[in-house]
Amino acid sequence: MTKKTNIFANLNSDFPAGLVVFLVALPLCLGIALASGAPLFSGIISGVVGGIVVGFLSKSHISVSGPAAGLTAIVLVAITDLGAFDVFLTAVFLAGLLQLALGFLKAGTISNYFPTNVIEGMLAGIGVIIFLKQIPHAVGYDKDYEGDLSFVQSDGENTFSELLSVLGSIQLGAVIITVVSLVILISWNKISFLKNLKLVPAALIAVIVGIAMNQLFIYSGSSLAIMGEHLVSLPVPTTFDDFKNIIVTPDFSAIANKQVWIVAFTIAIVASIETLLCIEAADRMDIHRRYTDTNVELKAQGIGNIISSLLGGLPMTSVVVRTSANANAGAQSKMSSIIHGLLLLVSALAIPFVLNKIPLATLAAILLLVGYKLANPKIIKHFFEKGKYQFIPFICTFLAVVFTDLLKGVALGIIISVIFILKGNMQRAYVFRKETFQDGDVIHIDLAQEVSFLNKAAIKSTLASIPENSKVIINASDTVYIAHDVLDLIKEFKKIKSKEENIKVKLVGFKKAYDLVNTGEEDKHVFVEQKV
Template sequence: QFPVALGVSASGEPLEMLQEFPNYVAEANPAIAAIGVTSLLIMFLWPLVGARVKFLKPIPAPMVVLLVAIPMGMGFDLLHEHSYHLQNHEYQLGEQYLVRMPDRPFGMFDDITFPNFHALQEFKAWKWVMMFFIIGSLESLLSAKAIDLLDPWKRKTNLDRDMVAVGVGNLVAASVGGLPMISEIVRSKANIDNGARTRFADMWHGIFLLLCVALFPTVLHRIPLAALAAMLVYTGYRLAHPSEFVHVYRIGREQLAIFVTTLVAVLATDLLIGIAIGIALKMIIHVVNGVPLKALFKPYIEVEEIDDKTCRIVASESAVFSNWIPLRRQIEQIGLVQHRNLIVDVSNANLVDHTTIEKLEEMQRDFEQEGLKLEIVGLDTLVPLSDSSHAARRRGLASVRRITIVADSSLEEWLEQELVGRGATGFTAEACVGAGRRDIATGQITKHPQVRIEVIVLPQVAESILAFLNSEVKPQHRVTVCVETVQVVRVGEFEPDNGDSGH
């Protein structure tokens, strides 16, 4: 959309266009670029203005863009073909820089075209039918899943209904000469940003567009394309904000590798190929992390009866994105359909990936809505690949820290409280006697009653405890502190609860 915002004609693959960006800037039409840049600045700065001036906050930034861009277009007389000179360059202006619309109310009905079914006798027609079907379906599903992740209320789209709606809509549109459509993430993101909460936002969006095109086409025709391009650039920036990269990295470095690879592949090829490359990389990473090839697509699960109201599902080998659907169906069938509480045990899995952990948490909310309980057990026996609660987990020994403190016995209770308050999930304390350097300096050994306290904690908790010991204990008391790296089988036993880190 940058070339459109600058008034430059461009075509090609995204990466090719990115390489040509300096040329787009050099060849920009100054008048159109002024509209595009002004619109882009409004999109970025208006939220800051709304935060400072409360009565302006309800006015959406796109509305302000139109209120500014349309008069600018009228000032540049874009309704009429003409040229102007600037620094010895001649630039053209005209209606090609405005939204194309009918020249009278209800003029859109002039463009109705009925289908010619004789075209279906040709093979290439079916080729395009299948291409539109596959691309439209997949892109609609991908957009719907992306919006589910952005939804502040974490609701789930009914994908079957979405596909039927897209199919019916395309059938009706094609019967009157319209173009195929898909579920669009950019418009959905714009709805979310402006406070939309239900599907009625989409419905009213479509109704208002239809009414405006039918009743006020000459007014819409005055909207500069550069202004619309600036809105899309801003929305795209929000979707690929740098904070998204940081968030993905915190979940796991392998997630960032998949994210960046998919992004570059989409830009270099197209959406479908890019997604396929990202999926292939994720599968390779899963195999490297110990997932058997036989368990990539088939979950190995056992169902155990606990009582009349509760069942246990034991997942072996792996619980990953590529075998999630069969696992989910089993969970839904036993839990939601049969209305039973469910325990999902993943302690025997070689790998539980980030996607499955998130999906299981979503299903816990579904069970709660039905008055049921879904309990996930066994994650504490697996090693997380990062500090995030949503990080992928694999079988293996986890590295933790063992901190040993030897101090005067009078400090025992205070130290124990501080250690637990800073995230230790337990401790071992035993009385002892000892002598330090000062106690043996005179040649006579003077023993003192002391206490030896040992804790095993996660690395980040160890840093907090050591900072406390260095700043508050050692300057005032004689203590000895030792830190070792040890490996444990069940790392989850040393993960502090949310309420444990009170300092």
């Protein structure tokens, strides 16, 4: 049973997290708009709507929505083919309606069939991409736009050739600011008296110091000064007409255009898949292991895209980069996403001239740490130790995401996982059943002979619906094989959810499928690796 959450209850954690996400999202919104061939403010509008509207409507506690790098190529081609940005906005409006329909059709349940090792491989791959893509920005080489996650870049370079180009274009001022920013970010939470300043995140201090250092370089006439393309470049409205021109509305006279509908369907499908992948990843990053209703998420994204299109914004998805930054910053509820959207709105309209003093090198330092945490070598070691049936889909997804893109990488990982499952299940039948229950009853969940990741959705739904203060018996007496995904789900339920919701869990018969080591404490067990 899901608890109702007061989104204002964790402001001491959510405000600094929202501030960090705002600093990360600002250049990404601008960079993606620039690469999409759209007005720069369209990226900001999408970020604001994604933060405030989708953040409020979504049931996800830590995911953050905004313009996505994965849609850049689609948007660029669509604007060119449709001939006008207002016609393109009509397609975005229709895409939002289609996503809303997908939510009511409960298409979001497809996310339950994404294997955990594939999701983790996707996150590790994105972590490597973020890290490698930020190295040029960290040393003052800003030819590629901020937020580009594709291996092959629009300037003809790729992720690795770009690193070679950097060697002849290193700017010492940017390197100094990056190093100082990294020192602040890494040491901030290791200094005892600074830990008490929870409302002042290290990222904000790094940005302030970065601005101050660069202003000092400029005023002293030093060659270390960072100028032009190496700074955030937000448009600065100066008159009422400037503000008025920011808002572009859809041209609904083009609604009968067949090409508009093709673009709408393309955006709806791609944006929905990317959102579901990110939501599954966000639930993995949530330390409380709270599950998100993905059908509600599709509805929220649909409403977000409808509103974004009416205001002149780009299409949006839930985005891994911002979500991982949010999780790493300690966000506890969706209030952090809303705060990030409010900060984008207020700062873009009120203090753009201040934001334009931020060196991209400082923001690169923040993202370097985000990338490292996503692609920590310990994750690769963890899946290697789980055996080939877990490691091969993980590493293939990881490499495919790095060298192609998110969707192709995940598709390859799922195909490999399905092949392994079909091989193991070819001659085995699976039956899942649970007894009906009321509050206070003893709940019995009996697992069948074969429990694969394809059964994850039913088991996940059952565990999520168990009321507080219950007694649960999970019986694996007849089980000869249980997938790692389902086992992890049961482990997390026993370790975290049972503790938070006072649910007593008894495990029966797991020794036949997995060895159980009794820790000596009542009703507590440790799962160890299956011998395949």
